Amino acid sequence: MEEESTTIIMTSLSTLSPSHLTSLTHTILSISHHHRRRLTSVLSSPTLFSLTLRHLLSLSLPQKTLLIATHLLSLLHPLLLHRNHHHSLPSSAAFMKLRDLDAVVLLLFLCETHQLDPDVLEASADNWREILGAMCSDTMLNSISGLWTCDAGILMPYIETLVRCKRFVDIMGGYNHLRRLRGEKEGYEIPAARAAVVALRAVEVSNATGLNSGEVECVICKEEMSEGRDVCEMPCQHLFHWKCILPWLSKRNTCPFCRFQLPTDDVFSEIQRLWEILVKTTELHVTHVLSNT
Missing domain, CATH: 3.30.40.10 (Zinc/RING finger domain, C3HC4 (zinc finger))
Structure with missing residues (x-):
């Protein structure tokens, strides 16, 4: 599933024109710098770190899933928006509060740290800020090696983050599971944004x-x-x-004639809508390549 997601994103990127790819790269670089600044701010401030960690610990697993899903949606939008297509009209579901952004970048960094070195977080939570701060500094120093000056060096971490977030949302049940948690029935329709x-x-x-x-x-x-x-x-x-x-x-987000989907303010519905666009783009691209070989 992870390889399939990576292939879909890579194929979608390959269909962008050079100008759109350059514009997307600049957007991603700006987003990446913003997220790094937020993570650095959290790790460098004892007070902000304590508040952010407390916020994370107060969230239930479905709430953490929603947090990561909202982050995933905010990362999917640039990829669709730079296609300059009406399918990518933004909705308010793509925007995050600063507190939630701090929480999700810290949560993802905790997950990354645990994956790289599971034992490092066995230390007392009181020492996490210093440990994570040192690891974050090492990561930033390692990335400043000339790699980030090329498009591949910018896009690959972006793709990896997209895939990681989607995998987590899928594993935790994603769209259909959370609909059941909300007590919604199959065939549930959502209003347009x-x-x-x-x-x-x-x-x-x-x-x-x-x-x-x-x-x-x-x-x-x-x-x-x-x-x-x-x-x-x-x-x-x-x-x-x-x-x-x-x-x-006000009741559904589809065209009554052709079922074209407008954006929604429901995070999981938006992820599903945008992902379907990426899948369709991939299929059309593959079909075009095969027909010309």
Whole structure:
């Protein structure tokens, strides 16, 4: 599963144009520096470290899973956004509070430390800050070796983090498991993100839109769209009456005609939506390569 995830991400990256790849690399480098600064701040301040560790210890396992899932979502968005495609419209689920960011970078570093040297955390928690601080310094010194000046040196840690976070979310049950924890039934539908709904375009029905008056109907109410009236245009270019589509999107995030998915504010639904886009991109790329060989 981990190798499959890596392949999907790598293939998706290979479909980016040079300009988009460069832009993505710069974005990832900026995000990486920000996360390193937060981790350094936590480890260098006894007070901040104590507060962050206390926050982590107060979280249940499902809450920790949600924390890592939100972090994963924030890392997936740059990859989709730099494709310059309507599928990657952001939602508020991608943003984290500073306290949660500090908690997740510390949690991931604890997991990484445990994986590299399981015995090091056997020491008293009172000594963790000094131990982790030394390990963090060594990691940063080792990375400043010229490797980070090339795209591969920037992208590989990013890919590894994406895969690690997705593996954890999948292992801990991910989307379907947490739906069951919330008592939701199969076939549960989620509303579209408010930001995505607000961003929808209003277009006037006319011959210029490619619609002849009286020939197109709203598939929700089954009534014809009147020429000269404003209607809602979804990113998939299907049109609906505003009075019909707004109640629809308040309950589900799909186009009533083609099932195109708008972003949602549900973290696990967003991860699933974005991952499906990556998988589809991979399949299309492989098909294109095979057809040209």
